[in-house]
Amino acid sequence: MFFASGSGSNFQAxxxxxxNNEIDAVITGLIxxxxxxxxxxRAENHNICVSIINNFGADEAAEELxxxxxxxxxxxxxLAGFLKxxxxxxxxxxxxxxxxxxxxxxxxxxxxxxxxxxxxxxVLEAGDKSSGCTVHYVNENYDEGKxxxxxxxxxxxxxxxxxLAARVLAEEHNLLPSVIRQLxxxx
Numbered sequence: 001m002f003f004a005s006g007s008g009s010n011f012q013a014x015x016x017x018x019x020n021n022e023i024d025a026v027i028t029g030l031i032x033x034x035x036x037x038x039x040x041x042r043a044e045n046h047n048i049c050v051s052i053i054n055n056f057g058a059d060e061a062a063e064e065l066x067x068x069x070x071x072x073x074x075x076x077x078x079l080a081g082f083l084k085x086x087x088x089x090x091x092x093x094x095x096x097x098x099x100x101x102x103x104x105x106x107x108x109x110x111x112x113x114x115x116x117x118x119x120x121x122x123v124l125e126a127g128d129k130s131s132g133c134t135v136h137y138v139n140e141n142y143d144e145g146k147x148x149x150x151x152x153x154x155x156x157x158x159x160x161x162x163x164l165a166a167r168v169l170a171e172e173h174n175l176l177p178s179v180i181r182q183l184x185x186x187x
Contacts, residue, residue, distance in 0.1 A: 008039025010080035017177035110143030
């Protein structure tokens, strides 16, 4: 099952990998905190259940989230562009079963506020020669869980946050399905 707040392009990359028989899995649902997320349309186009939790972070949202998770019984939970912190009780209950894709080579440029072009702008401002993406386990702290796998992308001299973001995102679309396949095959 997935959590997404935005367009859902990584979500779509995994849907495509499943439909192309590259991953043997069923996506039980999508949880989002954004009723306008493009990921919702992607889920509906593939008959995937959607749960919108608007008040994410409130106590009643944690209870609603737990109820949805228990109903969908996921083997693996994937955060793909989800911008809210997962409640600690959920990360403990699903320890080593929640993963996240992040647009940097963690531990660099991780944590609250480091998402999307904020990450790529920081990479360019620091003068880094490489960037990339990371899939990691989710724990109680933003982007601090154990790293599963990373993919490096060269930073080009004429890069802008947008051009760097496009190259990193292309690698995310390969890395995330690859890691999901690896983790599911281990079970």
